[in-house]
Amino acid sequence: MSDDMILGADDFDESMDFDGLDKVEFSVKMKGVSRKYLLGSREVIALNQVDLKIRSGEYVVVSGPSGSGKTTMLNIIGCIDYATEGRIHILDVPIEDYDESFRATFRLNNTGFIFQSYNLISTLTALENVMFPMQITDKPEEELEQDASELLKKVGLENRLDHLPWQLSSGEQQRVAIARAIANDPAIILADEPTANLDEESAEMVRQILDSLNKSGKTVIVMTHDEKIINNSEVRHLLIRDGSVISDD
Ligand SMILES: Nc1ncnc2c1ncn2[C@@H]1O[C@H](COP(=O)(O)OP(=O)(O)OP(=O)(O)O)[C@@H](O)[C@H]1O
Ligand SMILES: [Mg+2]
Numbered sequence: 001m002s003d004d005m006i007l008g009a010d011d012f013d014e015s016m017d018f019d020g021l022d023k024v025e026f027s028v029k030m031k032g033v034s035r036k037y038l039l040g041s042r043e044v045i046a047l048n049q050v051d052l053k054i055r056s057g058e059y060v061v062v063s064g065p066s067g068s069g070k071t072t073m074l075n076i077i078g079c080i081d082y083a084t085e086g087r088i089h090i091l092d093v094p095i096e097d098y099d100e101s102f103r104a105t106f107r108l109n110n111t112g113f114i115f116q117s118y119n120l121i122s123t124l125t126a127l128e129n130v131m132f133p134m135q136i137t138d139k140p141e142e143e144l145e146q147d148a149s150e151l152l153k154k155v156g157l158e159n160r161l162d163h164l165p166w167q168l169s170s171g172e173q174q175r176v177a178i179a180r181a182i183a184n185d186p187a188i189i190l191a192d193e194p195t196a197n198l199d200e201e202s203a204e205m206v207r208q209i210l211d212s213l214n215k216s217g218k219t220v221i222v223m224t225h226d227e228k229i230i231n232n233s234e235v236r237h238l239l240i241r242d243g244s245v246i247s248d249d
Pocket of ligand 1: 037038039044045046064065066067068069070071072073
């Protein structure tokens with residue numbers, strides 16, 4: 001795509017007003033989406049011609065062998081990476097038509113990422129980590145603190161606000177990461193192996209939080225090997241292999 005085809009915030013009808021985007025029918029639409037990497041002269045096809053629609057409010061779990069393309073798919077949905085072929089709409093926005101600055105703001109407003117290894121900022125307390133993505137709002141600092149401590153209370157960490165990441169257990173760090181993911185009340189929650197590094201009790205807590213986020217109306221998309229999430233009868237399960245979706249039930 002040539003540079004003059006790339007759109008910025010000014011080209012978006014409603015400018016940066018994202019209100020109403022969470023009312024759209026489909027959170028994700030992918031048509032013929034591929035992601036190819038060139039390593040020297042060798043082409044690696046991480047995602048191969050994926051067609052996929054995810055309704056707003058759905059809970060989708062994607063499993064598949066290591067290297068099958070799960071993280072690649074999640075990063076593309078989360079606007080962290082881009083497709084090399086195909087069309088993608090996130091909340092009805094044709095996200096690949098926009099420039100990086102728009103995509104970054106879109107990502108902060110509309111998606112919340114939860115990683116396998118938490119990715120908290122090591123020099124910030126639990127409260128500050130949750131406040132970090134809230135910088136896109138113009139609310140006063142005290143209000144942000146109030147909002148962030150409410151979110152930490154939601155995940156059972158009201159007594160850990162001032163702890164630095166190393167002063168928290170793995171399960172607590174992941175719950176801080178979840179509170180941070182929902183800091184801007186995004187319509188879509190994306191999680192990459194969120195329970196892989198946790199003991200069973202913490203993993204169960206994370207499963208329950210993801211369930212309750214979905215029940216509160218959020219689209220939840222989880223890449224995982226966790227059988228307890230995969231076997232949850234209420235979730236839609238996609239199986240991916242060699243970059244293609246091979247089953248969907
Ligand atoms: N930056 C990159 N450059 C080249 N190849 C890449 C790159 N990132 C990923 N790949 C390749 O793309 C394929 C899909 O990778 P991806 O990380 O999406 O797999 P995954 O399903 O998440 O695996 P895992 O379960 O181990 O996390 C793999 O073969 C991987 O080696
Ligand atoms: Mg992965």
